[in-house]
Amino acid sequence: MRKIYKGIPVSSGIAVGKALVLADQETLVIKRNIPEESLETEVKRFQAAVEKTKAEIKEMQGKVKKEAGGKHSGIFEAHLMILSDPMLTTAVEKHIRADKLNADYVFANAISGLIQSFESIEDDYLKERASDVKDIGKRVIKNLTEGKQETLADLKEEVIVFARDLSPSDTVTMKREKVKGFCTDLGGKTSHTAIIARALEIPAIVGAQSVSLQVKDGEPVIIDGLLGIVIVQPGEEDLKHYKGKLEEFLKQKIQLSKLKDLPAETLDGYKVELNANIEIEDEAKFVLKHGGTGVGLFRTEFLFLNRKDLPTEDEQYTAYFLAAEYLYPYPVIIRTLDLGGDKFLSHLGLGREENPFLGLRAIRLCLAKPELFKTQLRAILRASELKNIKIMFPMISGIEEFHKAKHILEEVKTELRKKKQKFDDAMELGIMIEIPSASLTADILAKEVDFFSIGSNDLIQYTLAIDRVNSNMAHMYNPLHPAIIRQLKRVVDAAHKEGKWVGMCGEMASDTAFSALLIGLGIDELSTAPVAMPEVKKVLRATTMVAAKKIAEDVLRLSTLDEVKAYMSIVNKGDCKYCK
């Protein structure tokens, strides 16, 4: 029967094909239907795997007893008991028979269920016991599959993968030619897996709740990564509709990929730096493939989120160095920690704030926690050996704050020099312009920094006093507000007067509707989502700088948002008088 599910679209594109349903994320177990007559064999196979695992544990127990004495072998006793526990074994056998599914899948699901119930216990000791269960689960799965465990790297036919969750490493090692798309129950727009999916250009949907439990292995499915729609058992109509959409999408993609090696240059020969915003070092691998010439924003928050401790200096160093190495000789602009606001870190022991966007976030947090900041700066400096890294500070509100941050950077440099640690001493140092107090004093700041990068999302939010995730106010959030356009102009003029360059790395830079206006205002660099780069490049290559400048001049003369919107919609329809 045809069924439709909805999730969060994270990577556009369309995939039509057969579903491959995976159980537990760590073990990548595949769901298969077992015919009635083979059910008892399947149960026996499960029992044999359990017995084999017990024998292995007993052997280890014996060894440990001999070496460390009886006291330490008690844990094995408990593991053996878990394997004999009716809550696990009887339940699995029952489910194999009732659901007519393979032992691997049923067992993996039972284990995940147990892990979840352990993890939800309000007792740290017992919470930790989830790892015992996990461990036992892995052993049994290994014996069930006799070590020949399949992974997404050795798929033999084309599939659309359905899973509770996928780890980033699963996503990275996916056999691209075989995995046409994927859909997970968990995850959000900014989860690791979603980011990798976009970089790999695999159509993907996450956060689809329990879809992996509803879809059966081998069922025909369609996933629409643009709208976040999953259609199981699609009808004739669906297939026809999506066949058309898919052809259209592929045609467009081929066209855009032709732009890959062409420069981001206007018809009259003006070159724009087109860079990518990335969140994890692996994404850097795909920047050149998408036709970018560097990273305009490496958001470092990702290294810090979804974990219980802080990343070490070496961990950070590795991430920064790899990104720089992948892109060498192209530049990588690393933004120092922008935590706080909507990105909250529980393990820093910071209390909730009434108004986090106006609170202790980004550079303010780093200045309040200098050790945290210094660790990151040390890691960045150490990673700068190839001389293609630049640093930028987020949320700088004025020159004093810049001085304070720079002072800490200098301290770290001195420290490294003492240790004879090599780093790029001439590294460019920039700031983000995202607070009106910084844009209003851009002339002062421009004298001391090497570059500006405009964070349009925050600049708009702080200038218009609009919380864009507040549904009551979101309609008033618009990058074309005259206050924003004027501000961009001021910032660019102030920087250029001092011979400094200006980039933009917010969402405004990724939107092709603004590309001509932005370069017309004098923005030198656009840093966009990796997938948006070809589109932006296409628009830039169809524009002239002469027209772009005139558009900007016209827009600067307009006094209401509606007028600017009307004017820009004419430009974007291609009806602009300068474009002919």
Place this chain on the structure above:
Amino acid sequence: MAELEIEIKNKLGLHLRAAATLVKVTSQYKCEIMIKKDEEEVNGKSIMGVMTLAAAQGTKLLFKATGTDEKEALEKICEIVENKFGEGQ
């Protein structure tokens, strides 16, 4: 059916090893043994069931045994709980 309320005395509560000791005992008896904590009830012969109770020191558990050897089972359970699962504290 026989019932007996027992308070967990050992410092660490019904953690992994204590749960293992308990289940080792309950499994020796033929009777069915259920353990109730507040509204939660688990199979007393299931180590994971016992662990998920997360019974800390001072928790009162109601043991319910049904079968021919129910009395002996409860006596033995009472003994090992009182004995703090042999942990000494």
